Amino acid sequence: MSIQPRTARPVRIGVLVPLTRPGWVEAGRHLLAGLELGVGEVNEAGGIGGRPLELLVRDTAADPRRATAAVDELARLGVAAVAGEYHSVVARAAATRADALGLPFLCSSAVLDALTEQPTQWVARLPPPQSHGWRVYADFLLGAGHTRVAVAAEASVYWAAGARILRDHLAPRGGTVIELDARAITPAAVCEQLVEQRATALLLLAGFPEPAVPLVRSVRRDHRLAEIMVGAPAGQPEFAEWARSLGDDGTAIPFLRYLPERLGPLGARVGAALRERLAETPSFVAFEGYDTIAVLADVLRAHGTERADIAAAWAHVTVEGTRGQIRFSRGPGTGVWQWDRAPVQIVDRDPAEPGRFRIRHTG
Structure with a gap:
C-alpha cells in the first residue's frame, strides 16, 4: 500500500489595511510590513504544524463599506481569522461583520472603545481603548498647566468620542474644552477663535494632510499664538x-x-528588521502588525485552525510580544477581548532633531 504525499495547505489569514487614499497609506504600509515580517518568521520556523501561514491582503482605503465587503469575501475564501486595520471606524465595521459571521477578528491598531454594538467572543484587540489613551493625554495636558483646551475636530464617530473623553476627564478637574469645526471654518478663523477664547492648547482631531497641515501652518505663523501648544492625540506626527x-x-x-520606554531583546531585533524592510524608522503601528501575527501563530499552534476554537482561545493567550507580554481580558466598556497592558506614551518630535522623538509622559 503506497502512501500519497500530502500537500501542506496554507493556513490563511485575511488582512485589512489602508493602502490607498483617503486611507492613511503610510500607516497601512507600516502595519503590513509588521504582519509580513511576522509571517515570514513563522514560516521559517515550520509554519503552523508544517502548514505555511499565508496572508490574503485587502485594501480598505479607510472605507467601512469596503471593509465589510472584504470580510464577507475573506470568509468565503475560508480564512481562519481576519486581522489588521488602522482606522477605527473601519475596524468597527469589520468587527461588526466578523461577529455576525462567526469569524475571529484580531484588531491590530484601532482604538475606538465600542468595536461592536454588543459584547462578542469573536473579536480581540491589541491597542488600548481610546478612553484609556486619551485620558492619559488629558492628564498630560493638566500636568502641563493646560486648562483651556481647544479641539479642531472633524465630523466622525472617532473624533467625537475623543472630544467627549477629553471633556469628561478635564471638566471635573477645572478644565474646559472649546470645540471648533475643522471643516466649517478656515485655519485663519481657528486662530482668531484661539485668541478670543484664550486657549493655551489646540488639539488636532482632524485628518492628514487636510485639514491638519494647513491648521498647523496657520497657527505656527500667527505671532499671537507663539506660546500655544499644538497637540495631535491620534498620532499623526508618528509618520515620516x-x-x-x-x-x-x-x-x-x-x-x-x-x-x-525601552524595547526588550525581541522588540530591538524586530525593530531592526522592520527598519531594513521599511527603509525608515518603524512606527508603533509596524510593531502592532508583528505582534498580531505573534498572537495568531501562538493560538493556531496551540488550539488549531477552526474558527470557534480560535475565538475560544483569546482567554488563554500568553505571548511575548515586541512591547511586552500579551494577555487578553474582558475589560469593561469595550465588549471585546482586550490587551489590558499595552504601553502608552506621549511623545513629540524634537525641534532640535525632527527625526528624534522625545518622551513627554507615560501612562
Whole structure:
C-alpha cells in the first residue's frame, strides 16, 4: 500500500489595511510590513504544524463599506481569522461583520472603545481603548498647566468620542474644552477663535494632510499664538510623511503612541528588521502588525485552525510580544477581548532633531 504525499495547505489569514487614499497609506504600509515580517518568521520556523501561514491582503482605503465587503469575501475564501486595520471606524465595521459571521477578528491598531454594538467572543484587540489613551493625554495636558483646551475636530464617530473623553476627564478637574469645526471654518478663523477664547492648547482631531497641515501652518505663523501648544492625540506626527509635509512646524506636537520606554531583546531585533524592510524608522503601528501575527501563530499552534476554537482561545493567550507580554481580558466598556497592558506614551518630535522623538509622559 503506497502512501500519497500530502500537500501542506496554507493556513490563511485575511488582512485589512489602508493602502490607498483617503486611507492613511503610510500607516497601512507600516502595519503590513509588521504582519509580513511576522509571517515570514513563522514560516521559517515550520509554519503552523508544517502548514505555511499565508496572508490574503485587502485594501480598505479607510472605507467601512469596503471593509465589510472584504470580510464577507475573506470568509468565503475560508480564512481562519481576519486581522489588521488602522482606522477605527473601519475596524468597527469589520468587527461588526466578523461577529455576525462567526469569524475571529484580531484588531491590530484601532482604538475606538465600542468595536461592536454588543459584547462578542469573536473579536480581540491589541491597542488600548481610546478612553484609556486619551485620558492619559488629558492628564498630560493638566500636568502641563493646560486648562483651556481647544479641539479642531472633524465630523466622525472617532473624533467625537475623543472630544467627549477629553471633556469628561478635564471638566471635573477645572478644565474646559472649546470645540471648533475643522471643516466649517478656515485655519485663519481657528486662530482668531484661539485668541478670543484664550486657549493655551489646540488639539488636532482632524485628518492628514487636510485639514491638519494647513491648521498647523496657520497657527505656527500667527505671532499671537507663539506660546500655544499644538497637540495631535491620534498620532499623526508618528509618520515620516508628517515631517516631510511640515518640517520644523511639525515638531513639538505631542501625540499618543503605543511603545514602551525601552524595547526588550525581541522588540530591538524586530525593530531592526522592520527598519531594513521599511527603509525608515518603524512606527508603533509596524510593531502592532508583528505582534498580531505573534498572537495568531501562538493560538493556531496551540488550539488549531477552526474558527470557534480560535475565538475560544483569546482567554488563554500568553505571548511575548515586541512591547511586552500579551494577555487578553474582558475589560469593561469595550465588549471585546482586550490587551489590558499595552504601553502608552506621549511623545513629540524634537525641534532640535525632527527625526528624534522625545518622551513627554507615560501612562
